[in-house]
Amino acid sequence: MGRLVPAVTRALDILELFLDGDGTLSAPDIVRKLQLPRTTVHELVTTLATRKYLVPVPDQPGRYRLGVRPYQLGSRYAEQLDLAAEGQQVARAVAETCDETVHVAILEDTDVIYIAKVDSTHAVRMVSAVGRRLPAHCTAVGKMLLACLPEQELAARVPDDAELIAMTPHSVTDPAALREALAGIRRRGLAVEMQESNPDVGCVAAPVHDRTGQVVAALSISVPMIRWSEERRAELERLAAQGAADLSERLGHRRAA
Structure with a gap:
């Protein structure tokens, strides 16, 4: 400290x-x-x-x-509390639809912090938990959030000589490779992580916007590799995007026509 x-x-x-x-x-x-x-x-x-x-x-x-500044800070804190509460409700609805584990997470520096989680009814060993932080580059939610950063801010957080830890043998540890992956995520508007934080789990994630349009969180769906397929992936991507859009709408974001 x-x-x-x-x-x-x-x-x-x-x-x-x-x-x-x-x-x-x-x-x-x-x-x-x-x-x-x-x-x-x-x-x-x-x-x-x-x-x-x-x-x-x-x-x-x-x-x-x-003065007004403490009120503004307090309002911002309240918004974060609302994000966690609304995120939990949306995560529950998504989980009921797909019966897989659903997370909502925010970005802090180069880590993600999970603020909501609803488990699948299937027994799955997960490395995540509400309040826990994980390296953003190893998770779908983290990659989604990193991809939404302005280029200058991303470069400051993940410089060329950054030491990226590996959580599994599949984790991306090269900053250049990570930036290339983030560029693809930015184009698609969706992130996919295959066995990078957990060797037995794949994950998809979509961005959550607030009323100003800023990306404030990401929603993900995690599925064991034994239930993973390209068809399942496409379905989960659709559900994650829909769930993230629903949560964004709860936060005051207006969807594009």
Whole structure:
């Protein structure tokens, strides 16, 4: 774990003071409650006010209340909670249709984090679980999400000299090969992963969009290789695309005509 930054810690301490009390504080109140130097408090409050985390209280000189920025961050957090809840419902509906394991995942740096999962009624050994993270390049959901990144951002996350770990002998570990695969995924709008995260499982995935059109997650269907065929793959791709579109619509995304 890296070193904590004192100035950031103090700024967060100030913001968290607003969780209690009447909702307004003055600089002397903060000095007294946090036992910080007046100069430090003045600089921190000025910075927070400049960034709209705090705003002056009208007709009460020297007093502050929370600004719009914490609300925006809280709204963003709520959207993520909604994504997990809506994702679980859609994943359940898709799983009931195909009786295979369905996931919804988001991208964080070069990993995927699973936020929803519904298991098949068949006994299948899976490496995934809600809350678990896996290397994005080894999974269909991860490849789908990486493929949706702008080229510059993808290059920053997966540079030419990136060391890509292998989860199975089938995992792609060469950055150039991965970028070539992602280009194909970008063209098709669907991702397929064959035994790259689990030697016994194949997977297809489709992108999930929010109301702004941004890709915020991916939905995948995983199937044991003993039930895999090109015909089954085509069917699962259709179901994954439909499920991802349904989830996108729940998030406010308007489908193209």
